Amino acid sequence: MITTIKGDITSEGLKNLLPHEHILSDLRPLVAPLDDEDFYKPITLENFGKLTRNPYAILDNALIGDADVAVKELKKYKDAGGTLIADVTTVDFGRDVKALADISEKSGVHIVLGCGSYIDASVSDEIKALSKDELKKRIITELTVGIDGTDMRAGVIGEVGTSGEMTEFEKKSLVAASEAQAETGYGMHIHACLWNREGLNALDWAIKNGANPEKIAVDHVDVLLDEDYILGVLDRGAYVDFDDFGKEFYVDRPTRNLLLGSFATDVERVKFIKKLIDKGYKNQILITNDICLKSMLHTYGGWGYDHVITNIIPMMEDFGISADDIDTMMTKNPIRFLERSK
Numbered sequence: 218m219i220t221t222i223k224g225d226i227t228s229e230g231l232k233n234l235l236p237h238e239h240i241l242s243d244l245r246p247l248v249a250p251l252d253d254e255d256f257y258k259p260i261t262l263e264n265f266g267k268l269t270r271n272p273y274a275i276l277d278n279a280l281i282g283d284a285d286v287a288v289k290e291l292k293k294y295k296d297a298g299g300t301l302i303a304d305v306t307t308v309d310f311g312r313d314v315k316a317l318a319d320i321s322e323k324s325g326v327h328i329v330l331g332c333g334s335y336i337d338a339s340v341s342d343e344i345k346a347l348s349k350d351e352l353k354k355r356i357i358t359e360l361t362v363g364i365d366g367t368d369m370r371a372g373v374i375g376e377v378g379t380s381g382e383m384t385e386f387e388k389k390s391l392v393a394a395s396e397a398q399a400e401t402g403y404g405m406h407i408h409a410c411l412w413n414r415e416g417l418n419a420l421d422w423a424i425k426n427g428a429n430p431e432k433i434a435v436d437h438v439d440v441l442l443d444e445d446y447i448l449g450v451l452d453r454g455a456y457v458d459f460d461d462f463g464k465e466f467y468v469d470r471p472t473r474n475l476l477l478g479s480f481a482t483d484v485e486r487v488k489f490i491k492k493l494i495d496k497g498y499k500n501q502i503l504i505t506n507d508i509c510l511k512s513m514l515h516t517y518g519g520w521g522y523d524h525v526i527t528n529i530i531p532m533m534e535d536f537g538i539s540a541d542d543i544d545t546m547m548t549k550n551p552i553r554f555l556e557r558s559k
């Protein structure tokens with residue numbers, strides 16, 4: 218069973234799932250201001266070029282907040298052949314379950330909700346003060362009873378935030394999430410630093426605290442494409458989340474704020490995935506866009522949630538990935554990851 222915002226569903230008829238996205242989210246509190254005349258301005262065609270280099274060159278780009286736009290964007294994903302999106306926005310950066318229920322209803326796309334805590338810098342003092350057991354109880358309640366007094370339940374844990382070096386709060390939060398994973402059997406996303414191998418430490422910490430590696434996805438491994446790191450995750454039995462499709466930035470040194478530099482391109486990601494398939498890892502690869510920027514939406518000039526279906530599936534075919542392997546990565550793997558094992 219997969220737990221969606223409307224309750225449990227079977228995997229029958231599900232196809233081209235997106236296991237790591239954000240439908241409504243607000244990362245603005247994490248973005249350090251730039252000394253640039255456009256930083257506080259709305260996005261226009263004239264300043265859009267800046268966002269193709271640094272997506273945080275304009276603060277407003279870090280907010281996705283319009284429910285009508287979300288419905289329109291999800292409909293495009295559905296028209297392209299998509300069926301289900303896991304929205305792993307935690308309460309720390311804008312999860313809004315009532316709005317998401319309405320968006321799911323109007324778009325006809327299943328939505329799976331996330332829970333737990335994001336990175337230290339985004340978490341409120343009130344949540345930081347909770348004990349490990351209190352954090353764990355919150356997660357289990359959201360997975361098994363409901364969120365904010367509703368009967369809408371989360372269906373995946375995370376994305377659980379870890380920074381470049383895990384902070385004390387992040388370690389506590391990850392223990393709470395790992396114990397909740399072990400008890401409930403739900404899948405868990407670990408947000409790992411994009412530019413180092415701390416994700417391996419986070420994964421080891423989660424396993425040490427009881428989580429089942431086969432239900433863990435280590436996120437954002439496709440920014441650096443560091444082979445030793447990725448193989449380390451795979452050899453521990455976890456999923457690697459290729460979740461940055463559509464993000465091909467090289468953030469120029471004078472404008473860096475939230476992001477530290479270069480991202481691999483989609484072509485490099487696809488070639489790397491082909492290599493992993495050839496090594497026998499096709500059952501541990503997840504593919505998604507991690508949309509968290511206005512500029513990634515069609516409405517603002519981007520490629521939308523359907524990018525991996527519309528543009529990346531043909532690219533995978535171009536590089537010799539079979540239809541069967543594409544189906545494994547786009548459909549079978551996310552279903553196995555999201556189905557609770559208990």
Ligand SMILES: [Zn+2]
Pocket residue numbers: 376408409436437
């Ligand atoms: Zn993340």
